[in-house]
Amino acid sequence: MKIAEIRIMRGPNYWSVKHPKIVVLKLDMEEHAGVLTTQIPEFGTRLLKMFPGMAEHRSTEGHEGGYMKRVQEIGVPLSNVLEHVALELQTLGGMNSGFGRNYHAPQPGFEYVVFSYQEEKAGEYAAHAALRAVLALAKNEPYDISPDIEKLHEIREDEHLGPSTYSIVSEAVARGIPYIRLNKNSLIQLGYGVNQKRIQATMTCRTASFAVEIAGDKNATKEMLYEAGVPVPKGDIVYDLAELKQAVKDLGYPIVTKPLDGNHGKGAGINIKTWEEAVTGFEMARKYSDAVIVEQFIEGFDFRLLVVNKKFVAAAKRTPAMVVGDGTSTVQQLIDKVNSDPRRGVGHEKVLTKITLDNDTNGILVKKGYTLETVPAAGEELYLKSTANLSTGGTATDVTDLIDPYNVLMAERIAGTIGLDICGIDVVTSDIAIPLQEARGAVIEVNAAPGFRMHTSPTDGLPRNVAEPVIDMLFPGQCPSRIPIIAITGTNGKTTTTRLIAHMVKSKGYQVGFTTTDGIYIQDKLLEKGDTTGSKSAEFVLRDPTVNFAVLECARGGMLRSGLGFEQCDIGIVTNVAEDHMGLRDIYTLEDMARVKAVVPKSVSKNGYAILNADDDNVFAMATDVESKVAFFSMDENNPRILKHVAQGGLAAVFENGFISIFKNTYKIRVDRVADIPLTFGGRARFNIENVLAATLAGYISQFEISEIKTALRTFLPSASKTPGRMNLFKFPTFEVLVDYAHNPAGMKGIAEFLQNVDARKHVGVVAGVGDRRDEDIFELGKLAAKMFDEVIIRTDKDLRGRSADEINNIVIEGIMHVDPAKPVKVIQQEMIAIAYALEHAEKNSFITIFSEDIPEAIKLIENFKVIQDRRVMLD
Secondary structure (H helix, E strand, O other): EEEEEEEEEEOOOOOOOOOOEEEEEEOOOOOHHHHHHHHHHOOHHHHHHOOOHHOOHHHHHOOOOHHHHHHHHHHOHHHHHHHHHHHHHHHHHHOOOEEEEEOOOOOOOOEEEEOOOOOOOHHHHHHHHHHHHHHHHHOOOOOOOHHHHHHHHHHHHHHOOOHHHHHHHHHHOOOOEEEEEEOOOOOOEEOOHHHHEEEEEOOOOOOOOOHEEEEEEHHHHHHHHHOOOOOOOOOOEEEHHHHHHHHHHHHHOOOOEEOOOOOOOOOEEEEOHHHHHHHHHHHHHHHOOOOOOEOOOOOEEEEEEEEEOOOEEEEEEEOOOOOOOOOOOOOOHHHHHHHHHHHHHHHOOOOOOOOOHHHHHHHHHHHHHOOOOOOOOOOOEOOEEEEOOOOHHHHHEEEOOOOHHHHHHHHHHHHHHHHOOOOEEEEEOOOOOOOOOOOOOOOEEEOOOOOOOOHOOOOOOOOOOHHHHHHHOOOOHHHHOOOOOEEEEOOHHHHHHHHHHHHHHHHHOOOOOEEOOOOEEEEEEEEEEEEOOHHHHHHHHHHHOOOOEEEOOOOOHHHHHHOOOOOOOOEEEEEEOOOOOOOHOOOOOOHHHHHOOHHHOEEEEEEEEEEEEEOOOOHHHHHOOOEEEEEEEEEEOOOOOHHHHHHOEEEEEEEEOOOOEEEEEEEEEEEEEEHHOOOOOOOOHHHHHHHHHHHHHHHHHOOOOHHHHHHHHHHHHOEEEEEEEEEEEEOOOEEEEEEEOOOOHHHHHHHHHOOOOOOEEEEEEEOOOOOOOOHHHHHHHHHHHHHHHHEEEOOOOOOOOOHHHHHHHHHHHHHHHHHHHOOEEEOOOOOOHHHHHHHHHHOOOOEEEEEOHHHHHHHHHHHHHHHHHHHHHOOO
């Protein structure tokens, strides 16, 4: 058994729309093909011993233990075991996922395994680790999963959102606000386009940089708070031991040392009572800052007060990592006992963090004359860290409801004084329920990026949703977070429909971002060139801060490779489903291809619209699987599907009596005469009429006026610059040339229908087979060329996609000869030479159709040739 292919899905996809983050494995089962777990002696016993947690897996049985019962009594394929092991490994690594499926691949002996992930790298690693573990179990060989779990923990700590960021993102998602992770750290975009807001940990796009600088300068902060009447400890800034000595003399013991520019308690020393301890604290602080703050040590408990958007929201009492002696256990045994608490994990994976030993811990033990083998007295509280940070094993108790009103007001004043929108205030006092001044407490620090974990997941007390006021601040009231998204897919017509809709939206006054097979456009400016119809291209548009409307072309390849780049759109259009790219990525039938294309309408929001082609059986059938509203379009006003849909109160657009019309209830709204819409070439390009119907519905659903839709349809002029490679027509003095990107039989049939209405003495075609298509597809292309053209010139693509040029061309020629053995055929492999030949030998009143791979170069060549021809005519 081995992995033949691995794909990472990052959005709604062919395998699952509701579970966008999944790993797709194609397994070559090799000698394990058809082998069930019951056929391998003691397999289930070994599996449960290696993964005890799998006893809780339910599977299709629907109850705990159901899966292991199937493994041991009924038998399941090893591919199914691999799925469950991959999920269990991620759970052990602190990343519970839970979704998994198995499918038979089209090829005998191959299986598909699909399982969810939290972090992409973890999912990919779990796939390979699960394979190693399952093979070892099958062969009854030893396998240690500890290194795999440790590696997954490392990946989680490196890749997973921190608890503060995660709480804000979770609150946003709960409100339907989308997010995009902009880097591997905590920089997050909430919302799309012009409506986006950004956070990094608990700093937001509203956080003032000057306020962050003030909070980072502890001395400046203390001076400002002192001037504002806030109790702060006395202290000074020192740079060397001489200044430290003077500060100690002025302040007296006990003291605190901490770096001037430190954060999260790094480099801080507390309750220092001797000169030796003072020197050690000074040197520790100097690791983080040249300047060291020396100040009075305030007796009391450590509290954190949180203010968001000028309002107090939560308070927590923080206790440093500690153990309590029982009179018999050593310090190490007590630590192990505390760490055995199931609430404690590695880093931020659980509510609490395990206590680890570091220099701070060793220093504390040495100061007390203890070692890890020391047995503390019963009831003795032994603190193991000098700060109360949860990330070092500390605990938190929620005290929000206990805080005195004076302290609430003080916290809000501090946040306003420093100028922070999210402000964490560290207070030391004997009792937070007593005004700070009366309790002889003090504010010891102000934090510009305070952690939320102590509030969202306290060790004791009520959890507080402190992310809620953050989202309220960023998106107040009815402030929008999304921008309208129209997604277009189908076999043919996607790019033309995308460009037409983008033009219509721009005409309405929006700042449009759109993706096509030739590039990404932001406000009509080409920013990325190439086939940009995948998830990353969609995200490019949605990340742009100037865009307030997105029109996204979504191709088969991108959806199969990584899924959509968004989880929800407002309008999803499917133009048609035809045979193209068949056999690639195990898509062999039209039904399979339809399931790929159906990802787009399935991703439409419940209040949105799926716009579907009622003339296409596979597209029409998609209406039964969507949760959104549905609108249909048809070239036949009497299509029974349309009539039934409209009779039931549905919406449709049809080609009727020469017009583009919208059917709504019992009314018919005529939009424009087809012959007056340039894209239809006077009504001759019927496939473009379909594109116009889909675009018209998109505009109408987007609440554009009929007059605005009509104007947009009439002002969208097909040309080499506006719609490159889509029905680009060039008129020479004695002949005409059409350039199109059609590269499959369905596209060619559309062009053939157009050519039937073209009055020409001779039709010449420049065609090419595509190497990664099936033989029958290439053969069909040849047959169509023979029917469409009086003379055929065969060229080859630059990318032969796994075949030789001769192999491809011979199949094309076979198709041509099958229809007309006498058909004139010429093979010119280089595309530009083939085009040049066709132009130079063009006969009077002929029509040349060029199916091009390199559209920009083909258009440039034709335009240059036209300039030369025009000059010749002028000279003549």
